[in-house]
Amino acid sequence: MEVVQALGWDRYGWLRHGFSTRGGGVSTVYSGGEEAGELNLGWTNEDDPARVAENRGRFTRTVTGEIAGKAGWPLVTLRQVHSDGVRVVRRGDGALEGRLQTDEGKAVWEGDGLITNVPGVLLGIQTADCVPVMVVDVGKKVVGVFHAGWRGTLAGIVARGVDAMKAEYGSREEDLAAAVGPSIGACCYSVGEEVRRGFEAGYGYGGELFEEVGGETRFDLWEANRRQLVDAGVSAERIAVVGECTACALDAAGRRRYFSHRAEKGFAGRMLSVVGVMGSQPK
Numbered sequence: 318m319e320v321v322q323a324l325g326w327d328r329y330g331w332l333r334h335g336f337s338t339r340g341g342g343v344s345t346v347y348s349g350g351e352e353a354g355e356l357n358l359g360w361t362n363e364d365d366p367a368r369v370a371e372n373r374g375r376f377t378r379t380v381t382g383e384i385a386g387k388a389g390w391p392l393v394t395l396r397q398v399h400s401d402g403v404r405v406v407r408r409g410d411g412a413l414e415g416r417l418q419t420d421e422g423k424a425v426w427e428g429d430g431l432i433t434n435v436p437g438v439l440l441g442i443q444t445a446d447c448v449p450v451m452v453v454d455v456g457k458k459v460v461g462v463f464h465a466g467w468r469g470t471l472a473g474i475v476a477r478g479v480d481a482m483k484a485e486y487g488s489r490e491e492d493l494a495a496a497v498g499p500s501i502g503a504c505c506y507s508v509g510e511e512v513r514r515g516f517e518a519g520y521g522y523g524g525e526l527f528e529e530v531g532g533e534t535r536f537d538l539w540e541a542n543r544r545q546l547v548d549a550g551v552s553a554e555r556i557a558v559v560g561e562c563t564a565c566a567l568d569a570a571g572r573r574r575y576f577s578h579r580a581e582k583g584f585a586g587r588m589l590s591v592v593g594v595m596g597s598q599p600k
């Protein structure tokens with residue numbers, strides 16, 4: 318299984334994080350049953366929930382470095398709604414006991430961002446073209462992950478996330494680092510006029526995010542989130558943009574490296590992007 322990580326974050330020994338790719342799982346529904354198992358991490362209608370559960374276990378254990386068969390870190394996900402809603406995972410709210418997910422592993426809370434300083438919990442965002450953004454406070458050991466499609470980015474989800482880290486934990490801007498994960502690139506992302514109008518109205522630099530190519534309006538969602546992070550106070554040198562397009566990146570064997578909602582016309586699995594704080598789990 319290949320897990321994508323932010324350049325330079327291996328220096329933070331207390332941090333566990335990873336962006337999933339397509340290979341290394343047990344799902345077959347999105348490959349026509351022909352290829353080696355795929356790592357669908359979303360509870361999609363088409364896939365077998367038992368396979369998704371197995372995939373989730375494999376992926377989270379790979380990220381945390383735990384041994385198969387052990388319970389592992391609880392995963393907290395959200396019912397994502399393309400909003401600017403950020404939820405704080407606190408000790409005592411049931412995250413460590415797995416109560417922020419149903420027995421079937423589905424999300425209980427609604428929102429598009431999660432932050433925490435509680436060790437031993439993985440925060441996860443699901444995507445299949447939208448941008449997963451992570452922000453970490455390397456001074457206070459706080460982590461956050463955010464779901465930034467065009468609507469969430471327009472609403473300012475990562476700016477709200479940084480605001481929440483400052484308000485909840487007293488995070489200082491000079492301690493923040495961020496990663497913009499694999500997601501649809503400007504190479505493959507043509508959008509309608511309403512997207513351009515929204516960003517031009519909402520952001521001073523909005524017009525710079527678009528380019529006319531062959532009669533299409535291409536939108537750079539990576540740059541939109543990078544600019545938003547810089548405006549929120551994250552130093553440009555501390556923002557890692559992975560820069561791989563989910564719609565067109567291929568793996569070494571020439572297969573699709575990611576699931577892509579757009580490239581696969583809606584029939585696609587989901588990636589997970591997870592981040593957490595290493596530490597002893599209080600019981």
Ligand SMILES: [Zn+2]
Pocket residue numbers: 501502503504505562563564565566
């Ligand atoms: Zn592309």
